[in-house]
Amino acid sequence: MARLARLYAPNTPQLVQAYFVEALAGPNEATPVEPLDMLSGWLQHCAQEHHVAIHGWALLTDRLVFLATPAQRPGIARLMQAIGRRYATRLKTGRVFEGRYRSALVEPGKWVLPVLVWLDTQPVQHGHVDHAENWPWSSAAYHTGLNLKPNTWATDHADYWELGNTPFERQATFRDLLNESLSANRRQQIEKALFGQWALGDEAFLHNLAPIVSRRITPAKRGRPRKKANLAS
Template sequence: MARLSRLYAPDTPQLVQVRFTRPLAPPNEATPADKLDLLAGWLRDAARENHVPVHGWMLLNDRLALLATPPDKTGLARTVQAVGRRFATRIQKGRVFSERYRSALLQPGAWVLPALIWLERLPVQLGYVDDAGRWPWSSAAQHTGLASAAARWTTEHADYWHQGNTPFERQAHYRRLLEQGLPATQARRVEEALFGQWALGDEAFLARIGRDSTRRLLPAKRGRPPRQTVVESEPRSDEPREEDASSA
């Protein structure tokens, strides 16, 4: 099966995840802070170099995930590739990503905030920490008010800004959402869209971005197309019917 081309639509947020070929450290060893610090810096620099507004990001021992609105078809790919090149020369020789990154297009106003919560809760979900805001290698500390001004480099999405009229209100409200996490059905829809590399939104959103997207937005329906029934026409009045022809 041919691999899918990159999914892109203008001015549309994307959730992205790429896994590392080998984890930065085994599960029984301490978190490799020095390596994660390097990767975080390379991600920040690569996003700036490629003019990609990043709304959220997260690093673990085995993966990188981010939420961004790329300015063009290649901005995200160039950003991930730049991180990979530095990774391969400073931390781990050879191939550093186990596969091409996976991505999903997201409908603003409906799925951007759930996707942000999903990615910033990964350290909790996978047992690294109990409080997502305390994981140093993600944007959660910025969104919950725990990060210093110097550590803030992401571009807040409008869906985050709508959580309150002041920074304090936004941070407090988002902190509650992050602590609660997503309902299981909502988290599953985010994961299915990301791992399947599809778009996530309602019919109007899909119709709007479908005109300018680089490929189809949803998986094709399984199975063969329905078989069409052939309707036989009645014989003309001047043609013999089957019983008449047999008796002739």
């Protein structure tokens, strides 16, 4: 089966996920602080270099996940290539990522905040910590105001700004969203779109997106195409 072309639409955020060929640490091993710190720095540097606005991120021992809006079509691909080169020279040799990275377009106004919650709770979902803010290599502490280090490189999405008129209001509201977490159905919708590399949004969003994207944005219907009726008399 031919590989799907990269899905892209102007000014539309993308959820991106890439697995490492080799995990940074096993399930019962100590947290690999130095490699995770390196990856965090590379994500920051490469995002700025390739003009990709990062809205949320989670670096786990086996994968890299983030939500971002690229200024240009090749921005995310170049970002991933740049991280891969640094990873290969500093942390390992040979292939870095397990296959191609996967991505899904995300509807602003409806799905950006759920995706950010999904992202920031990944360390909890995978058993790294009990509370999302306790994982230093995600945007959870940044979004909830618990990160004491100033962050000048992340770009808040407009949907995050709608959470309140002040940083304290936005942080408190997002903290409530994290505590509420997501329903199993919403998690499944996000993960299904990401795994299939489709667009995540309602019918109106998909309809408006279809003419401007780089390829088909939803799965094709199963089965053979219906035959056209024979109109010959």
